[in-house]
Amino acid sequence: MTAKLDIVILAAGKGTRMRSDLPKVLHKLAGKPLVGHVIDTAHALGAAQVCVVYGFGGEAVPQALADDKLTFVLQAEQHGTGHAVRQALPRLGDDTVTLVLYGDVPLTRAATLRPLVDAARGGKLGLLTVELADPDGYGRIVREHGQVVRIVEHKDASPAERAITEVNTGILAVATPHLKRWIGELKSDNAQGEYYLTDIIALAVRDGVEIEAHQPADAWEVLGVNSKAQLAELERVHQREIARGLLDAGVTLLDPARLDVRGSLVCGRDVTIDIGCVFEGRVELGDGVEVGAHCVLRNVKVAAGTRIDAFTLIDDAVIGEANKLGPFTRIRPGTLLARDVHVGNFVEIKNSQIGDGSKINHLSYVGDTTMGKKVNIGAGTITCNYDGANKHRTVIEDEVFVGSDTQLVAPVTVGRGATLGAGTTLTRDAPAGELTLSRAKQVTVPGWKRPVKQKKES
Numbered sequence: 117m118t119a120k121l122d123i124v125i126l127a128a129g130k131g132t133r134m135r136s137d138l139p140k141v142l143h144k145l146a147g148k149p150l151v152g153h154v155i156d157t158a159h160a161l162g163a164a165q166v167c168v169v170y171g172f173g174g175e176a177v178p179q180a181l182a183d184d185k186l187t188f189v190l191q192a193e194q195h196g197t198g199h200a201v202r203q204a205l206p207r208l209g210d211d212t213v214t215l216v217l218y219g220d221v222p223l224t225r226a227a228t229l230r231p232l233v234d235a236a237r238g239g240k241l242g243l244l245t246v247e248l249a250d251p252d253g254y255g256r257i258v259r260e261h262g263q264v265v266r267i268v269e270h271k272d273a274s275p276a277e278r279a280i281t282e283v284n285t286g287i288l289a290v291a292t293p294h295l296k297r298w299i300g301e302l303k304s305d306n307a308q309g310e311y312y313l314t315d316i317i318a319l320a321v322r323d324g325v326e327i328e329a330h331q332p333a334d335a336w337e338v339l340g341v342n343s344k345a346q347l348a349e350l351e352r353v354h355q356r357e358i359a360r361g362l363l364d365a366g367v368t369l370l371d372p373a374r375l376d377v378r379g380s381l382v383c384g385r386d387v388t389i390d391i392g393c394v395f396e397g398r399v400e401l402g403d404g405v406e407v408g409a410h411c412v413l414r415n416v417k418v419a420a421g422t423r424i425d426a427f428t429l430i431d432d433a434v435i436g437e438a439n440k441l442g443p444f445t446r447i448r449p450g451t452l453l454a455r456d457v458h459v460g461n462f463v464e465i466k467n468s469q470i471g472d473g474s475k476i477n478h479l480s481y482v483g484d485t486t487m488g489k490k491v492n493i494g495a496g497t498i499t500c501n502y503d504g505a506n507k508h509r510t511v512i513e514d515e516v517f518v519g520s521d522t523q524l525v526a527p528v529t530v531g532r533g534a535t536l537g538a539g540t541t542l543t544r545d546a547p548a549g550e551l552t553l554s555r556a557k558q559v560t561v562p563g564w565k566r567p568v569k570q571k572k573e574s
Contacts, residue, residue: 119237120164122212122292124204127151127219128171128191133343139173141219142180143347146354147378147396149180150341153222160226161233164212167204168219196310197286198302205299208292213237215289216313221340223354224287228332235328236289241320243329244287246338254283255314257329264327267314271307284314285338294325362389384420397432408442419455436472454489471514483507484526488514494538496521513548 131140141151151168158166170177171191178188191203201216208214213236215229224244232242243264245257255267256277267284268277298316306312320327332338336353339346358381359372367383369375374391381395384403392410399413402420407413409426418424418435425442432449439457441447450467453459457470460477468482471489476482478495484507485499497518499510508526512518516530519538530536531548539555546552 119291120209120212121161121233122165122167122208122214123158123161123163123217124201124208124214125151125154125158125166125168125217125219126197126200127177128169128194128200129220130172130194131220131342134341134347135344137173139170139176140341142173142177143341144378145222145341145347145351146358146376150222150347151177151181151219154217154219154224155181155186157224157226157229158215158217161215161229163215165207165209167207169200169203195304196308197313198299198311198315201295201313202299202302202311205296208296210293210296212292213289214292214295216287218286218340220342221285221287221338223339223350224332224337228330228337229287229289231328231330232287232289235330236291239291240326240328241294241317242289243317243327244285244332244338245282245329246285246331246335247281248283248335249281251278251281251283255286255312256280257282257284264317264329265321266318269306269308269312269314286313287338288313288316290316290320290325294320294323390426402437411442448483485510485512487512488516488532490514491516491518493518494520494522498523500525519553 127141129140134140134143142149145153155166165187167187167189168177168181169189169191171194187207189203189207191200213233215233232244235242248254253270255269256273257264257280258266258268258277298319301319302311302315304311317327339350341347341350355376358377359369359375362383363369363372365383366385368388371391375389376394379395379397382400384401386404387401388406390407390409393407394412397415400417402418404421405418406423408424411424411426411428413430415432416430416435419437421438422435423440428442428445430447433447433451436454436457438455439453441459444461445459446464448466451465452469454470454472456473458475458477459465462479463476464481466483468485468487470487473489474487474491476493480493480495480497482499484501486509491512500523501507501510510524510526511529513530513532515533517535519536519540521539522536523541525541525543528542528545530546533549534546535551536542536546537551537553540553
């Protein structure tokens, strides 16, 4: 029977160089906390239990991750990685293997970690190492006859040991009974006065447990975040990998270096994305969708053939086929656009359903509205949906023509085929098929003079 997997994520550090009151592991990479990426990887590995060791920031970490089905353990004082793992030991099963990960190392692939888990299930200690051209600051992997025998921290290393370029990532997997025994033997007689998790390597060698070392496909998989600069660098690495995946899937990116995906982006065939676009949450783009420069799409589904012009913001909406949106359009939550809808510059739509072939081309606000098919909304039209205390709904039936500079004061219904004259303020239902308008009588005031700016007395 395959041993179950427990995963311990060390997330207690303050991150002094982040210069922030926010716990380091809650700083965001691609729109998600650093530790959130590690948790996703833990779940992908099929962990029976994911135990997060937290400390700095009090309950901020458990509160931020409350929905992720985790076990939390407080490390009230930080005395090294070995001390951190010790806090989690009572939560770990004796019939499991344990994988130790780090909340500030967000991009390690599940495929990279599986060999370590397999090694632990086979009675070995699986260790992740990496070759670095500049290993300064890292613990060095000391080998004898090709076998790993111990790890020496940089501050404790001799000149010969500092010349080693294979370094420790801190990520390891081992049978939990071994881990519990070795953690109990750790000592703090080192330059830092801390309990190093890495010291269990020498204890494993002493006890005849083979060390099986593996390396990641890419060195960036084991890069940690200790400063805002490192966070920014890792963001670019991650976005580059996302862009590479989209390009491999056939998406046209006009500049892969100017793309930000902060969630998941699923694209059909022949999708084109211009520069500076941001995709947040879950975004789906159907076949042939074009997204212009500097658009922001958040939790959006866009059907095939739609074109979204530059500087358009779409948030929590569903966009049908062959729509034309933008430039400078804002689509707010609860909006559903059907087929062949045109929404133009400086138009805002909120919590509304817009029927096939309808057009709202300029300078309008449509909120809390049910709009039928082939409706034309003139420039400057506003649905007045808020009375100062409550929201009300506007209904505009099929084939209505609304003239420019019209206000529809909800609740109100405009019947099928009706026309509203320009400048109308509609406070009662407009009958189907008729022209409705409300304007003051036009007058000319003889002799009226435009005010002249008065000179200020000195």
